Amino acid sequence: MSQLNATKVEKYRNHFLREVEANVEEGHWVKMCMQCGVCSGSCPLGPYWEHPPQEIFMMIRAGKREEVLKSSSMWFCTSCYNCIARCPRELPITHIMHGLAHYAKRLGLAPQNQATPKFAQYFWDNLYNGGGRVNELKLGLSLYFMNGLVEGIKTALKMRKIGQGMYFSKRMNPFEIFGGHSCKDSQGLKAALNKAREIEEAKAAQFKG
């Protein structure tokens, strides 16, 4: 168990709802859910959600910490905002799903074999280390190779035609991999991001539900 996870388990004991309120983006909304089920019928990849949003909210209130945080479900959110547009209680469901996913990842509980947690992390690292802008080529490459070299080569071959199409239509620059674009003040940006994280962690530590 990760150190952070152990600390949180110790701190909240059987108060998973409170833990979510303190640590998850827009988590304080969870208790407003009236279990109507509208959101669950809204997800484009709905059939793949082990627990659709409505169920996740119910499970949080029932204290099913492990089942929620280890679930692959939130990682199937496409950020389509269907749910937010329809929820009668106006819960920011999309953000809560992202928040749960982020929290699970930080605790080391996110599923190991699912592609989206890895991809989403690559995206962030690419931005954070790449000077504040996303380098699409590098992002694509790390993605193909994330399951190992052999798989990566197979995927890269499968995607080769798309790559060529993008290249010939002037939409992918092979030189981007050597640095490409970045912000001039990437130092300042990085410092601001580090500070933001620091503030956020301090706030979660102080939360009194």
Next chain:
Amino acid sequence: MVKQYSFYPGCSSQKLASSYNQLRSTQSICEVLGIQLNEIPDWNCCSASIGYAGGGELPRLTLSARNLALSEKEHPGQDFIATCAACWLSSREANDRLNENQQLKTEANEALKEANLTFKGEKKVRHMVEVLIEDIGYEEMAKHVKKPLKGLKIAGYVGCQTNRPFGIAGESFENPVYLDKMIATLGAEPVENYDKKVSCCGGALMFSEPEKSQALVKDIIQAAYDGGADMIVTPCPVCQMNTEVYQEHINQKYGTKFNLPSVYYSTLMSVAYGKTAKESALDGQIIKAKKLEEIAAK
């Protein structure tokens, strides 16, 4: 008189990135309509809707707050404009949330101090489509049409994030009609009751869950064919890419024979305004939009 805007291009519009063609065609119509897009100096990525694995709430809000702060400082009095749905959404969301929540705003500013910037929250964050509809208007857009796109039938694919949760003022979530109106303004015929108009294409999950997302795209393209469309038109760079570049994969998997061009509204407008194929960024198509090429060559 030229209208000035503070412009956030986003990563995918960088020179030679995946939606660079959107930027080129947008510039060509802006010239015609008297719109000047002033690029925000030293902007950063907004982390789209997928940065959440590594980035917490405040770091992600800080990313957008930095762009907004730069815009406030460098382009006072100009609205903040994005062409990418995801860029617009995250910038507008950050702007709203920081303005509504004083504590979050103070925290974001504490973080931004590290970069010597301050977010004041005085910007209006708008999508390029809002500029066209609200500041220019359909009538003015129609006036500049030199080559009406007669005989073309087009499926207007609005997608999710240009539509939800904010959308365009006065439009419904279920059936927004502005894109159809824009198509008609250019002399083409919009597919009526295009039933995948606001369906999701999988967005960024196209990369991590390709099979599942391609199944969504298959239905979006099939519905366009069913409506008799010659092509799809969309305002969103991710929608555009997702509906265009995977058609061969989909054909292989499902035995379909898709070969349907998918273009930006800006490309469509550019051709109707009499620009060349190059100015309209038709060379940026992977599935060539032959009918538009013919019109552009006339």
